[in-house]
Amino acid sequence: MIPDAFQLRQIGIIRSELKDIDDCPHQESEDAPEAWIEVDPAYSDALEGLEVGAEILVLTWLHLADRSTLRVHPRGNPENPMRGVFGTRSPDRPNPIGLHRTRVMSLDPPYRLRVQPLGAVDRTPVVDIKPVLSGDR
């Protein structure tokens, strides 16, 4: 087992007008605002070749989540029957990795990018960025 197994490294941070978890949409949509992703300069080489207009998946660490939650009322509505969190996008889950599909609107090299939409609260840590593939559709 390598020493840092299962230990995520923060590669960037979200800068957003969403200052509070209650401001975040339950499910991301075109209604979510734009945001900036500030990538740690140590990882800026990993952005090379990323272009304006690209559809990307931003993986975040939902630092405000409750990791002990295994079942929820979907969308936080008590009228929805409880179900397991692996069948929902609840941020409360054993590993609170957020998955945000968004688009690169502009680049401020070497390590800032503006994206829209993004429904994560300001200062949410970023752990990965991946391109959207046709197989994701």
Place this chain on the structure above:
Amino acid sequence: MIPDAFQLRQIGIIRSELKDIDDCPHQESEDAPEAWIEVDPAYSDALEGLEVGAEILVLTWLHLADRSTLRVHPRGNPENPMRGVFGTRSPDRPNPIGLHRTRVMSLDPPYRLRVQPLGAVDRTPVVDIKPVLSGDR
């Protein structure tokens, strides 16, 4: 900072006929084989309500990856120009989280599910399961 910040918990494991990293497809497709996901019994409540036929995203920890890699030749082909790993699906990246879109083919309650396709090597740790949303398309 909570003590286990950024520390992933293994919630399950992949069981697959793909025994070697060289057997894995560069990009997942319908050609990838079926696989079983064995969820740790401690997390089986989180599967409640998941149904056969559901499209899911399986997040894995690509334990064989090189985390120091920031740029690669896409698809491992030296003829492809180098680019940053955040613009590729290379398993070699700072946080080697695999993202696999697949479908639940059968359930063996309380904690095993058969899925297809899945292009991850046998014994790859699983860290999350999420439903596919219409916004992912």
